[in-house]
Amino acid sequence: MLVVMQSDATPEQVARVIDSIRQIDLTPHSLPGPTRTAIAITGNTGAVDARVLEVLPGVKECIRVTKPYKLASREMHRDDTVVKLPQAEVGPKTFTVIAGPCSVENEAMVFRSAEFLLSRGVKLMRAGAFKPRTSPYAFQGMGVEGLAILKRVREKTGIGIVTELMDTEYAAAVEEAADVIQIGTRNMQNFSLLKRVGRCRRPVLLKRGMSATLEEWLMAAEYVMAGGNYQVMLCERGVRTFADHSRNTLDLSVIPPAKALSHLPVFVDPSHGTGKRAYVPAMALAGLAAGADGLLIETHPDPERALSDGAQSLDFPGTEKLLDQLRKLAAVLGRTM
Amino acid sequence: MLVVMQSDATPEQVARVIDSIRQIDLTPHSLPGPTRTAIAITGNTGAVDARVLEVLPGVKECIRVTKPYKLASREMHRDDTVVKLPQAEVGPKTFTVIAGPCSVENEAMVFRSAEFLLSRGVKLMRAGAFKPRTSPYAFQGMGVEGLAILKRVREKTGIGIVTELMDTEYAAAVEEAADVIQIGTRNMQNFSLLKRVGRCRRPVLLKRGMSATLEEWLMAAEYVMAGGNYQVMLCERGVRTFADHSRNTLDLSVIPPAKALSHLPVFVDPSHGTGKRAYVPAMALAGLAAGADGLLIETHPDPERALSDGAQSLDFPGTEKLLDQLRKLAAVLGRTM
Amino acid sequence: MLVVMQSDATPEQVARVIDSIRQIDLTPHSLPGPTRTAIAITGNTGAVDARVLEVLPGVKECIRVTKPYKLASREMHRDDTVVKLPQAEVGPKTFTVIAGPCSVENEAMVFRSAEFLLSRGVKLMRAGAFKPRTSPYAFQGMGVEGLAILKRVREKTGIGIVTELMDTEYAAAVEEAADVIQIGTRNMQNFSLLKRVGRCRRPVLLKRGMSATLEEWLMAAEYVMAGGNYQVMLCERGVRTFADHSRNTLDLSVIPPAKALSHLPVFVDPSHGTGKRAYVPAMALAGLAAGADGLLIETHPDPERALSDGAQSLDFPGTEKLLDQLRKLAAVLGRTM
């Protein structure tokens, strides 16, 4: 961290800042310049609130130099993280598709979806038993009954299960049913939940919050990792902007910097990102081309009758067509799928 | 809801939309026009996903006409809600200041804060025992020990306590210690938590999410109210925009439409909204002038040594000066404080 | 347009709205419903300010049903527009790369850039003679002298020139030097300039404004087209959001809806969109995969010594590598380049 003094700061003001830095157990380094003094700070500044120093008399501004995340940072861990699931390996050189219905509606449709996906080479299925809905009057998911369905379908078919955990109360139950625990966008900064899944033995798919900066997203991953669970996968799913041409603004531009700053795999969810079926294939292909490690796609045997998010779900022929296109593109880009 | 057909939609396509509306137990009303047909829908459309119809062949777009919230809506409840606390009454004609430290740091400082506030006519104190922090390495609050401190200070001084609940696990404990349960901005769409406080007997102060639309905010209030707890107070605390001149963009412009669409009281938190002490008084006065029902302000006996958010906390003389200004302004605006 | 009345609107209020609609020479169609009345409006509503009706007593809201743009709309012009330049044809089935330095710095570097690009199959070169710079103290471009350089380089090499016009004063001069006239993001709603280029005989590359909705962007295109110049190409170059991981947020998600709503070609500028050289190739490939018709890329013979935007410019080897990757991807996607 660097404290920049005002050009007319007095020596007493500089001394006071230096003193304040020492009081919080950090080391100040005074750097007098031609027009003003700056004070560099070393030590563990990750948890320091820069504004504490910024309000001292004579201070112009405080500038954070090092990143506040460690475990999620590529500086600490040069090689890409590979997440090893029983059904697949997520990481560099591969491209992993996770598909399936928005929510578990009944056993037949989940089973049918799993069989379809496996027959097309997709080994991981998404399906929500707990559904975060904006309206209290909307379908909230089948809950524990939905988890039981997922377990049975996994046993019968061998498909890997990706499903959302919404509160600490059901952490153990979801951990038992899931191969990957999904944390939804509205819970990206539900710190109690992040701490809880930090103690789970399943990989975590961490969706980006609707208005989360890349740093906040990586800090959320840091919460999970600080608890001992290093198997974190990031998932971009659209952010909140002024734009109104789609449900959210799918931010593919975050992929290259996320891969540069962190070693964690990055997924893209074009279904939530666009909110419209017709836009999903183009954004899925673009996600692959942008360097994502995988996709999360909503597929439904009968989208027009889906209990939730039918408008953004592909049907089976649409999914099949997209998978073909993805495979061709992946081959050119040197990725196996 | 209104379904607008494309100008070249066939009668068969119109018939199919009408059929689909009936299948979800709603009533279609066909409205043929000179260039295209529109279909109005009546019935309980609150939980209908417009996009289900929007993807049918021949449909141009679906337009929601009625609001999806009911209990929070002024259409359903013309008069302003008055929240009656043992220490104060929140609602029209009054202006309620809630002040206090960001977090409970120790009993002495909480007690000192309470005494100062009561001596200046402030009857409600904010102070967090559980702190949502972006970094897992930052001070996370004193937890249940902090709640015990708050209870003792309330017993000794009679001050009303406003404190944050972060997860369902501690709901009963917070309910016991608090006169008002605060739901933080990161939890505005933590639906499990909203449902839980819907069963609490304490009023809820619901902070707006960082990128929540007014409708989403009122839907979050609806979650609490649908559980039977009608004592909800909204709190604007700054939203996430492109602007970088302050920590968040305090959105005072939401106050008039919030008051128009809903009967719930609206608070403003200029401390989090600006993130800088120097900007807090101007925004506090502006919040009052804009029609807010109260303020949530961070005050600390020694801001430069605060464990969290010191940079945005007023000291006691600064708080006193602001209270004086607020009282003068409130008098002119016909509000008692 | 549809006017939705409040549930308790009186017949007199409904009559007054109907009267107001007639006064602005439009046709009202009353649609009484079970809980409220709606009034559909037909006629040329493109220029009507919905809010004029919205403030009448008893009105709940006004909803715009038809789009305000006509010439830019795919409803009016089903087939994709093909822009025919002397050097290339922009449109479906092709993928057009426009590359070159941010600004004209001297004749040698422009000539060297043109020769390099032509040798690699790139037939259109971008280079600015007039530069919009945030700071009045930054290099503002070589102006008319820069245009003269561009003309000479075009004569010598045959490369097509894409260059920016910043004000009406230089419209004729730019028209003479350019094969494509670029309108920059800060001028997307400089309506005097849009009207002026509507009278030019050169195609226009219209960059999206930093916070322009898709509708506003198409309305800006409509300004140019309403003047008689139908050769408009859109260019996404990053929008302004809360995100801070790159210079702007390159919004690839706008491509599918832009292609759905309009028949105009869409380009992507990953150089301005990301602001960092390292992120350009991934976003360029993603733009192609997302369905764009072409790219605008900054290439410089010596980026570290560029007078502007060097940090986001590729060097020649980097450009060559990217062109190879684009060609491979284009082939798979059925596009010629």
Add this chain to the structure above:
Amino acid sequence: MLVVMQSDATPEQVARVIDSIRQIDLTPHSLPGPTRTAIAITGNTGAVDARVLEVLPGVKECIRVTKPYKLASREMHRDDTVVKLPQAEVGPKTFTVIAGPCSVENEAMVFRSAEFLLSRGVKLMRAGAFKPRTSPYAFQGMGVEGLAILKRVREKTGIGIVTELMDTEYAAAVEEAADVIQIGTRNMQNFSLLKRVGRCRRPVLLKRGMSATLEEWLMAAEYVMAGGNYQVMLCERGVRTFADHSRNTLDLSVIPPAKALSHLPVFVDPSHGTGKRAYVPAMALAGLAAGADGLLIETHPDPERALSDGAQSLDFPGTEKLLDQLRKLAAVLGRTM
């Protein structure tokens, strides 16, 4: 400016950065630290593109320490700027209301508006002869004929005229008709126009761009001031965010930092900021309380028949009521109006 090297940067990489800084005629100051080296830069860094250094090998990031604007900065000019108009003085201790119709529609209504305003103590009238409209099919203003009307009304009544200039072509004509030249939000970065009004002898009211940061806004003022016209007044009029509860998001939170960083007066336009008449008074009062130096308000003798922006215009009784409330509030806040 400060260049922060990566922790594993080599001495050669540090040397190259130092060399690059010298090549752009600035002075490097190497600051070796325990984990990494930083290099401070002195000299005129205002026009330096930080990214040029940021892309050099071994560089982690570049941090700008000093502000790029000088003339608009309070560091250079401690005292508040007072803009002296024939009719009024804008600056500290006063509160200046500019009101009037959105556009000049005919001489009678402009004259009537001027008489009304003067009778209520408002000495400056806004009215547009040139109107920037999103649609090419909407009323574009009366143009030079409108300017002639404004001149005649000024002669007859003595009211001060505030009117918009949209392009350099009409600069002289607007300068002759206006006491204050308004630059609209869409032209905040129309640099040709800013340079032109820098040569005008009239004060300039500079509206904030829809997605302009405070720094960009002050840089736009710097363009005008760098041309020799120091009489610049800033005007906040709502920015573009995700929020949909009003036409724009009126950002009152920018007022305190704008006043802290700059000595220029700051106005607020609650009419464009909210887009709805019902929300204007609350936001006008809040603007005053937040520390603005004045307001820009749309008032119309018959808003329901206005040719533009009628929905956000107050009628005369509404204006009168608001002026009364503003006067009472101003008195309490120590401002004369």
